[in-house]
Amino acid sequence: MPLEAPNLDDRRYDDIVAEFLRLKPRFLPEWTDCNDSDPGVALAKLFAWMTDLTLYRMNRVPDRVYIKMLQMVGIERIQASPAGAVVRFTPSRDDVAEIVVPAGTQVAAGGDEDGPIVFETTEAAPVLGAPLSAIQVWDGFSHSQATTAAEAEGQTFHPFGPRARDGAALMLGFAGPAPATNGPIHLYVRTAETDGPPPRESRTDPAKVYDLPPPAALVWEYFDATHWQPLTLLRDETTAFTRDGLIVLRGPGTGAKLTARGDVAEPLYWLRCRVETASWEKAPDLDAILVNCVEARQHTTLRGEILGRSLGVPNQTFTLSRRPVLMRKTPETTVTPDGRVVTIRSVALEVDEGAGFTPWQEVEDFHASGPEDRHFTINHATGLVAFGSGEKGLIPPVFAPASGVGNIMARDYQSGGGRRGNLPGGAISTIQSHLPGVQGVINPFPATGGADEESVDAAKARAASEIAANGRAVTAIDFETLALQAGVRRAKALALTHPRYPGVEIPGSVTVIVVPDGDAPNPTPSAYTLAKVATHLDGLRLISTELHIVAPTYNEVAIEADIVTGRTANPETVREDLEARLNAFLHPLTGGADGLGWPFGGNIYYSDIYRLVIETRDILRLSDGQLAIRVNGELAPFCRDIEICPGELVFAGRHSLTLFPEGRG
Structure with missing residues (x-):
């Protein structure tokens, strides 16, 4: 069981005053006036108040001690x-082939109390002057236009037709007058959401997707007014249109000509993706295909920050100005003038030893460091940079640069993160710097994946299970505990289950359901989050275990009731209060009787909902004594508990609540 942090002294103000009054006759028998007006009693209460404050501060110490103990056994807060x-x-002009938006360009959403929510692009983004004006599908027999379906919300289309035969093609038409670019073209593909079983699952790291054989052989081409000519495919993150991601092509340049094709009479520059060999289990289904897109992450890059000057003493520490410090999405490698290879995982730290700034290597600890190793450690949560003792890790030399500002510098690092970055589509709309030729920016889809730093209480709850798991996933609890290390809020492991064969026991198969952090009523993990958890657990499972990581299956719950309130109550205020309580109780992250999230497979008890309604402030009763519950739109039997399938969750839908004061109906 987890070690409880001790409460060093649980006395409070009233306890201290009572103890004083109890001991006073023993030590001061001549003091007989115990009224509040007595100056001595007033002083005693003053000192009791000061002691209460001191005890409060003293009882905060165990948390720090507890965290230090966890660090000693290798457990850090996430x-x-x-x-x-x-x-x-969006380009501001259409007479140029392309405008390149540099990597690291900052875009932002409207601010909160902490200021604007800033995102940075992860790579350079080509913005085409020629807009994508038409999308056609050639299914092997006829053309059909998909432009409207690709632009309309809620509509999907099959890029190669419903059967996706060999020879089918997706055709993209770009309008003039800008010439076709010969630089990169970014196409962002968003696949259609799937409803119902089987849940979306992931067993692969996105970085490894490109090493897997795609389920179809595709050829990209452009039309030169006479023939289709080959295009160079630079990158396909979609694995042949089976997942969300970017497709990066080398543009055709002046080889492409304005022509009319298929059902589109307007002359356009045409690109197409042709199916050479189809082996999809199911024809691809797309929600959208967009140009001029790039990935952005919610962080700020800080450059050239001087941390201070080395004093030549062991175990020196310095603190970065911004935290938390984020790990880089892809580690970078640099080679120093003396031939050392330095891998930059988070902070590019450099020390001027007299011959200019030289990169030092970030390590987890100094256990394997020698006296000549240029190593440092960093606490990503606090931004604390530490150097070695001279025996374990080289001490930075004493040197005063000509600038006089210090010889230890963070060349660059990234800081940010948190739930505040989870934004709805359309929230990011501001470019933080001037970009010639670019008119605006927007996020067409929600920003997801942001999570706050793990709380101390959550770290305590995780510690015992993680120590018991010992870095291996064997039992269901092991899978659940280790899945949390990948950055999700909740996880549920179901042994002997397979997402494609519900209700059938499959020996050796384990399905892990993950719930990410988020403000949505039904938080759903992105494909990247599923893949991240899958990759993390894949290295910890037994070789005989077949592992599946899936998104949760949700049941929408809506409450219907006619409610009588007090005569002086504001019905709208009561409604808002009741809806907030219902939504919180049914929430996957904050719901349930304990407020830790609705239990996986937890049944809905009619009495719990009834009690929650009746106990809401200013509610007197239900007008007819009845309360109805709808699950996924269907009315449940009156006054009956509702069973939820194992592993499934609930979330609050739109409630139908009619409120009127007492005496009016």
Whole structure:
């Protein structure tokens, strides 16, 4: 069981005053006036108040001690993670082939009390002057236009037709007058959401997707007014249109000509993706295909920050100005003048030893460091940078640069992250710097994946299970505990289950359901989050275990009731209060009787809902004594508990609550 943090002294103000009054006759028998007007009693209460404050501070110490003990056994609080979003830039002119938006360009959403919510692009983004004006599908027999379906919310289309035969093609038409670019073209593909079983699952790291054989052989081409000519495919994150991601092509340049094709009479520059060999289990279904898109992460890059000057003493520490410090999405490698290879995982830290700034290597600890190793450690949550003792890690030399500002510098690092970056579509709309030729920016889809730093209480709850798991996923609790390390809020492991064969026991198969952090009533993990958890658990499972990571299956719950309130109550205020309580109780992250999230497979008890309604402030009773519950739109039997399938969750839908004061109906 987890070690409880001790309460060093649980006395409070009233306890201290009572103890004084109890001991006073023993030590001061001549003091007989115990009224509040007595100066001595007033002083005693003053000192009791001061002692209460001291005890409060003293009882905060165990948390720090507890965290230090966890660090000694290798358990750290999970740091904040940044939200990710796809942002789309709009050109201000259409007479140029392309405008390049540099990597690291900052875009922002409307601010909160902490200021604007800033995102940075992860790579350079080409913005085409020629807009994508038409989308056609050639299914092998006829053309059909999909432009409207690709632009309309809630509509989907099959890019190669409903059967996706060999020879089918997706055709993209770009309008003039700008010439076709010969630089990169970014196409962002968003696949259609699937409803119902089987849940979306992931067993692969996105970085490894490109090493897997795609389920179809596709050829990209452009039309030169006479023939289709080959295009160079630079990157396909979608694995042949089976998942969300970017497709990056090398543009055709002046080879493409304005022509009319298929059902589109307007002359356009045409690109197409042709199916050479189809082996999809199910024809791809797309929600949208967009140009001028790039990924952005919710963080700020800080450059050239001087941390201070080395004093030449062991175990020196310095603190970065911004935290938490984020890990880089992809570690970078640099080679120093003396031939050392330095891998930059978070902070690019450099020390001027007299011959200019030289990169030092970040390590987890100094256990394997020698006296000549240029190593440092960093606490990503606090931004504390530490150097070695001279025996374990080189001490930074004493040197005063000509600038006189210090010889230890963070060349660059990224800070940010948290739930505040989880934004709805359309929230990111401001470019933080002037970009010639670019009119605006927007995120067409929600930003997801942001999570706050793990709380101390959550770290305590995780510690015992993690120590018991010992870094291996064997039992269901092991899978659940270790899944949380990948940055999700909740996880549920179901042994002997397979997402494609519900209700059938499959030996050796484990399905892990993950719930991310988020403000939505039904938080759903992105494909990246599923893949991140899958990759993390894949290295910890037994070789004989077949692992599946899936999104939760949700049941929408809506309450219907006619409610009588007090005569002086404001019905709208009561309604808001009741809806807030219902939504919180049914929430996957904050719901349930304990407020820790609705239990996986937890049944809905009629009495719990009834009690929650009746106990709401200013509610007197139900007008007819009845309360109705709808699950996924269907009315449940009156006054009956509702069973939820194992592993499934609930979330609050739109309630139908009619309120009227007492005496009016």
